Amino acid sequence: MHQNSKMLLILSCAFNPPPLTGYGTGRFSVEERIRQYITGFETFFDGHERFKEFDIILTDNTILEIDEIDTRILSKIPKDTKIFLTRNNQLGSLNNGSGLIFTLNCLCEKIKEYDWVIYHEPRQKTRHFNFIDSFLLNPRNLFTTSKENCNQFNTGLFCIRSENLTSYCLSTDVVEMTMKSISIEDHMFLFFDKEKIPFDTEKEMGITWYPFGLPSIDF
Numbered sequence: 223m224h225q226n227s228k229m230l231l232i233l234s235c236a237f238n239p240p241p242l243t244g245y246g247t248g249r250f251s252v253e254e255r256i257r258q259y260i261t262g263f264e265t266f267f268d269g270h271e272r273f274k275e276f277d278i279i280l281t282d283n284t285i286l287e288i289d290e291i292d293t294r295i296l297s298k299i300p301k302d303t304k305i306f307l308t309r310n311n312q313l314g315s316l317n318n319g320s321g322l323i324f325t326l327n328c329l330c331e332k333i334k335e336y337d338w339v340i341y342h343e344p345r346q347k348t349r350h351f352n353f354i355d356s357f358l359l360n361p362r363n364l365f366t367t368s369k370e371n372c373n374q375f376n377t378g379l380f381c382i383r384s385e386n387l388t389s390y391c392l393s394t395d396v397v398e399m400t401m402k403s404i405s406i407e408d409h410m411f412l413f414f415d416k417e418k419i420p421f422d423t424e425k426e427m428g429i430t431w432y433p434f435g436l437p438s439i440d441f
Contacts, residue, residue, distance in 0.1 A: 230336040231276040234343050238284040256292050262344040263298035269351045278303040283311045283325045319406025320396040330388045343378045347430040357381040363421035374407045379427040
């Protein structure tokens with residue numbers, strides 16, 4: 223890792239989402255989601271030594287008070303984590319990507335204080351750290367792409383130059399994105415392509431994702 227680079231780790235959570243997604247599908251029970259978050263935080267911070275030089279921000283746009291976070295989850299979150307909560311999920315309840323961008327826009331001035339960002343959604347289980355280690359060895363815009371569509375980023379875990387992240391978020395019309403049902407996976411890739419921003423890809427993120435009503439999927 224570059225010695226003088228300032229690094230930020232963003233942990234994006236949704237501890238109290240509406241019962242249906244913007245696509246009309248259901249969600250796991252509250253207890254199931256709690257167990258997924260506990261596993262997600264435990265497995266991710268097994269690699270805590272990797273993040274000792276990082277500042278950490280946890281975001282959630284579905285709750286307003288830390289007391290709303292289950293104590294079993296809180297016990298797994300590093301104590302020096304800054305927690306940013308906004309119960310403002312109107313867009314996110316319709317389009318997950320729009321909700322994410324809205325939240326990141328609220329943090330843009332903070333994000334600009336850093337050189338690089340690792341973005342991670344901790345309801346996923348971490349299987350290995352190859353993706354993150356590749357970034358730490360050589361910081362750069364780093365993604366994985368969909369197996370079905372190489373012109374689509376996976377967004378459960380990615381590494382990005384902070385100025386690229388803020389430029390993307392600030393240039394995005396989240397209302398239009400919501401109304402047109404545009405996915406962030408497609409939209410972010412098109413932004414990088416249009417702006418000719420260089421990026422690398424790895425084969426997998428090393429995480430397991432839990433889609434509702436389907437078997438877990440390794441990415």
